[in-house]
Amino acid sequence: MLDSLPKDKSLAANGCEDKTWKVVASSAAKNCKNYIRDIVDNLALEPNRDKAVIALSLGDPTVYGNLKPSPETVQAILEAVQGGVCNGYGPCVGTDGARKAVANYLSFDGVNFEAKDVILCSGCSSSLDLCVTVLADPNKGHNIIIPKPGFPIYRTLAESLGVEVKTYNLLPEEGWNIDLLHLEAQIDDNTAAIVVNNPSNPCGSVFDESHLKDILEIASKHKIPIIADEIYERLVFPETRFVSAASIDADVPILICGGLAKRFLVPGWRMGWIVIHDPVGAFDPDIRKGLASLSQKTIGSNSLAQGALPAILKLTPQSFYDDLVNILYDNAKLTFEALSNIAGLVPYMPEGTMYMMVKIELEHFPEFHSGLDFMQRLMEEESVFCLPGECFGISEFMRLVITIPSELIQEACNRMSEFCGRYYT
Structure with a gap:
């Protein structure tokens, strides 16, 4: 067509106006927001030189190099590489051997899964993405309900799809248990799913069997499926027992999200999973098919990690898990004791995971108008960085990680003591 135009005439002269480029991002891109980065990047964080x-802010347990995966985990990935059979594409939902390994690993406390119940994903965040996407439809005005405080990825995933997000409160005075009355009040006819994070990031809390039963009773009453974020499964401290939502005798369909990142200390390997627990058949066949279809967007998860998965899950000794828990527990006790002696700070002893929530009694720090102000000045004066509670939807709190070496935890607590001592009134 263009070749046939007269050589001496412009496009405009032939009825084609010259237009400027107008390439704009989609609504999905515009709605996708990392709430931690959005808050942190707007702080003028200049440490004391x-x-x-x-850094007590990073949820990556590998940052300081003191926590390493088990030798069995390392050997398994080396064998997957050297074997040369895990370099190509596999089924989008994962290989049969890897799916069976996950099913066996999570079959405890009277729950029995099969390989067909497992879909492998690119990390637990990918698992959550698929679960939100398969259950919540923005064209139907759906909403999901998430914890407050809670990990902000739930909001990021839902809002990028155009799905409304509602929150239910966790109660610090009750060990961060769910405010059940508030949870139920948030449910409406458009609620597509309730997200339950247990053990909890950022709170470090662990729900007991009785509380989980109460949660599932509400879900059963309103016929709302559960998305159970259990990435910290069994990463709980002595005298605390992890109870999976799937082990509760309830007629509630549940999509369980987990992976290798935390308990196995390999977050960069991007190996997550969804496990379908459906005692009432509510997910058959539509949701199961939907998850399989959505997994085609990434064309499967890391093939090397899949190849190593059976050996990792079978051969990692209990002593590795116990040693990790003991390190985290000792760090939690050290942090809790140190912060309990600082006027103006109220730490909450976690029951598991890698985190501790600390209340900032701002009424005793009139110099600061918010937790964000407090954290910024702490960084400027003492070079200690924690995530402000605003990152998790709650003000006047901060979240600390307890994965770093104990000597650094002690040093950070000493600096916080000096800082609070300067401003406490």
């Missing part, structure tokens, strides 16, 4: 930065 005379003090080395101590």
Whole structure:
């Protein structure tokens, strides 16, 4: 067509106006927001140049190099690489051997899964993405209900799809259990799913069997499926027992999300899973097919990690898990004791995971108008960085990680003591 135009005439002269480029991002891109980055990037974080930065903010347990995967995990990935048979594409939902390994690993406390119940994903965040996408439809005005405080990825995933997000409160004075009355009040005819994070990030809390039963009773009453974020499964401290939502005798369909990242200390390997627990057949066949279809977007998860998965899950000794829990528990006790002696701070002893929530009694720090102000000045003066509670939807709190070496935890607590001592009134 263009070749046939007269050589001496422009496009405009032939009825084709010259237009400027108008390439705009989609609504999905515009709605996708990392709430932690959105808050942190707007802080003027300049550390004290005379003090080395101590980062108590990162949920990556590998950052300081003191926590390493088990030798069995390392050997399994080496064998997957050297074997040369895990370099190509596999089924989008995962290989049969890897899916069976996950099913066996999670079959405990009277629950029995099969390989067909497992879909492998690119990390637990990918698992959550698929679950939200398969259950919540923005064209139907759906909403999902998430915990507050809670990990912000739930909001990021839902809002990028155009799905409304509602929140239910966790109660610090009750060990961060769910405010059940508030949860039920948030449910309406458009609620597509309730997200339950147990053990909890950021709170470090672990729901007992009785509380889980109460949660599932509400879900059963309103016929709302559960998305159970159990990435910290069994990463609980002595005298605390992890109870999976799937082990509760209830007629509630549940999509369980987990992976290798935390308990096995390999978050960068991007190996997550969804396990379908459906005692009433509510997910058959539509949701099961939907999850399989959605998994085609990434064309499967990491093939090397899949190849190593059976050996990792079968051969990692209990002593590795116990040692990790003991390190985290000792760090939690150290942090809790140190912060309990600082006027103006109220730490909440976790029952598991890798985190601790600390209340900032701002009424005793009139210099600061918010937790964000407090955290910014703490970084500027003491080079200690924690995530402000605003990152998790709650003000006047901060979240600390307890994965770093104990000597750095002690140093960070000493600096926080000095900082609070300067401003406490």
